[in-house]
Amino acid sequence: MSTIQDVAAAAKVSATTVSRYLNNRLELPAETAGRIDAAIAELDYRPNALAKRLSLGRSEAIGLVTPEIANPFFAELAAAVEDEAEKHGYAVLMTSTGGRREREIASLRRLRDRHVDGLIMMTNQPDDGTLAAAVNRQGHVVLIDEDIPGVNVPKVFVENRQGAYLATSHLLKAGHRHIVHIGGPSDLFSAMERRAGYLDALAEAEVAPPPTRHGAYSRDFGLEAMRAILDSGQVPTAVFAGSDFIAIGVMQAIKERGLRVPEDISLVGFDDMPFADLLAPGLTTVRQPAAELGRAGLRALLDLFEKKTPAALTRLPVTLVERQSVAAPRR
Known part of the structure; x- marks a missing residue:
């Protein structure tokens, strides 16, 4: 696979010149621009999209941290997050933690290392303060479904x-x-x-x-x-x-x-x-409302990206669904 250095060598310019030209940050004489375009075509050069996004300070991906995916509740929620994220141009990287604290912490490291732009996070276990401290060190995190005491991020729960x-x-x-x-x-x-x-x-x-x-x-x-x-x-x-x-x-x-x-x-x-x-x-x-939980969590995260101030706490209503498992007690 050709690199930007290969293009630069073929066009007889620096790699920095090629990079700035491709990012529309540099106007070049027609003859120089033509050499770069010809080199790109000849070498079939494809810019590294991930590297380009990271150089601009974003990955265009969000992380979804869920305790498990086999549970139908979490599966429905994850599908709603993915569908809504796609509408806004974001990919979703999902982590199923299996209730393991080290995997929850690892997901936060991915945010720190800029592999994702933000996290929608669910946990299913009590915290001893370790997870709360890790979350509070990061930006762009939204909690949904379960609380983590001491965490100061937007939260979306049901009633x-x-x-x-x-x-x-x-x-x-x-x-x-x-x-x-x-x-x-x-x-x-x-x-x-x-x-x-x-x-x-x-x-x-x-x-x-x-x-x-x-x-x-x-x-x-x-x-x-x-x-x-x-x-x-x-x-x-x-x-x-x-x-x-x-x-x-x-x-x-x-x-x-x-x-x-x-x-x-x-x-x-x-x-x-x-x-x-x-x-x-x-x-x-x-x-x-599993799907709405996911969508509301994503909306809160997008507000953080856009430097808006989402609600500190959002509560979604629940409803009682009556079927056949209740009857009057026997006398």
Whole structure:
């Protein structure tokens, strides 16, 4: 592959002259410009687009950091970011961290080294201050979905607390008074907000809350937690699961014991994953606007690029989607 030095040698000028000519930063005599054009054509020279962009201080790429891509929620969000970024002339470089802190830090180094112009960042684990310090050392970062305490960047979240309130209120209106909450990690932002919304609804109805259980947003944790609840002998009439994946595990544990949803135990989830309406019964759940989360995150990042001031915090609304997993409790 020909280099700019090859073109310069063939045209009998300096590489700097060729570079400035190609970037329209230098007017040359027609004869000199003709020699450069002829050399470019003869050598089939193609400028290094990435090097050119970096020399101008930009990569025309953004980074998207996600805990995992197999999860339908993150996949839908990533697709929306990519689609919206393309409209504005940006490529998207995606990193799936698998919940590993070192990969999250590595993505921030790519921003420092100018491989990307900015980052849209999601995490799914509590921070000990390491990630917050790394984010605060960078510019052009937007957090979405989960918070990192102590980080001073634009943030886009959903109304977790309101969603949990809607879910719990729906169960209360159906007549339930023994409602257990099985949520995500106890010190994770979204899980704390969803627990708070659950407690808000119970307090409003003057219902004493049973102990809550917290762990990973996963089917395995939902299964394990619900088995333990059923083994305790304190069988609830309803469960509010902090995610649809937890709800799947809860449903499996209920069926293992020969019980049924919703005849014996009602169930509400959170997320509205694409599979939620395919379960038997269809899962009543709180719908998060995954695609809009991605688009809003990108808009905030573009505002940073253009030196505008995006909102410090943007909250997107959630809705309750009623299906067949809730019924009145048995007398």
